[in-house]
């Protein structure tokens with residue numbers, strides 16, 4: 001049929017996956033169109049995810065730091081919070097980044113079509129134009145013809161079916177809107193997103209409860225690291241309800257009354273509680289069922305995911321998918337790397353470049369970071385996984401109580417842990433398999449451990465690498481030396 005617009009590559013969704021794919025494809029010489037329903041590029045991450053949460057967490061971390069300074073001899077007094085100004089700061093941060101993306105798209109001659117996209121065939125997408133700051137539809141429709149497509153439509157927060165429709169019940173987007181600081185707040189789901197937002201609100205003055213189905217907070221991270229985080233954060237919480245399900249909620253004039261049940265048979269259920277704010281952070285669901293993928297022949301799972309191979313190709317050979325919509329972990333840095341693979345494979349195929357066409361996603365590891373205070377970061381095999389899988393590892397654990405820098409910072413609660421292959425075949429020189437850190441700036445340091453894993457480093461490689469003194473990063477070299485048994489000089 002006829003199309004209003006034609007391109008080599010159509011990218012559906014303007015998040016970290018979508019814009020990274022579009023930019024790489026444009027840099028490789030292709031004609032690219034991005035379809036995005038919202039007014040700005042950047043997706044969840046820039047608009048309502050990674051970036052705004054970190055803008056607020058930075059402020060919270062400074063407030064917490066300053067509150068400790070009286071003990072060190074400098075008293076700044078009680079903070080006076082202007083929540084409108086704080087919100088304004090967060091919005092400015094978002095604006096700077098989304099504005100930058102728009103400029104970069106223009107520079108690369110990437111066309112952005114604003115609207116809600118749905119497939120109408122294997123080579124055609126229909127866009128229902130949107131306007132304003134949200135996604136109000138204008139009624140205008142456009143058809144875009146493409147040679148290849150990349151689906152990067154992302155995910156959205158899961159909503160529990162029994163939650164009342166009430167402004168006092170929010171998801172992460174509502175929490176980031178930062179309307180007011182509640183007295184009592186319930187975090188539903190003890191994962192990274194919930195605990196990050198909880199950190200912000202508690203530093204601003206809210207008392208926290210958290211409810212989690214599993215037997216611990218921050219699933220995925222080693223329990224010894226989480227234990228340190230929990231000890232440092234105990235004062236933020238009235239109740240940490242583990243192995244507990246949320247089973248009901250009712251809006252009352254006093255607040256949202258929430259009822260709980262034991263997640264396991266024989267467990268005891270906590271009494272119902274009333275909250276001024278309930279944050280739903282029980283996971284995210286992919287947007288796969290909302291794009292009429294079936295019209296293009298693309299298979300979508302019952303849960304809304306799109307399965308892909310290591311080249312990010314769906315079951316339809318000229319249609320690719322990347323980011324949250326293809327599965328866990330739902331992280332921006334994973335989306336970006338997948339985006340580059342998809343764009344390169346496509347450029348290679350359209351231009352007859354065999355090397356590019358052979359691109360594949362083959363990262364060994366994807367790091368995770370909770371940007372809480374202290375931060376918790378981990379990558380590769382965890383100690384808990386090694387135990388569960390019967391993998392023999394040699395551990396190097398460096399407590400920050402032996403780090404001059406951590407002590408000077410007044411923050412020596414951290415630890416750095418490295419795990420090396422200790423199977424008989426490794427002959428005492430096993431490669432690094434994983435690592436984890438809890439402590440200030442852990443997230444900024446975990447990349448070194450990811451690099452070591454990607455490069456196949458062993459303990460000697462890391463231990464003999466001279467790290468600058470005094471830094472927190474030294475703890476990685478120290479942990480390697482401890483694992484290898486030649487740590488003679490602890491500062």
Ligand code: FAD
Nearest residue numbers: 013015017037043044045049050117154323324330331332
């Ligand atoms: P998204 O960012 O979800 O982008 C998809 C885009 O597609 C959206 O802009 C959407 O509007 C658009 N779209 C969807 N359907 C259509 C359609 N039919 N037509 C037109 N447009 C459409 N990750 C990290 O790595 N680090 C962090 O610190 C971090 N913090 C987070 C904090 C919060 C509060 C949240 C919610 C998430 C956080 N994440 C973080 C996760 C991160 O935001 C996601 O992994 C990332 O945004 C996924 O990128 P994506 O490109 O796959 O999809």
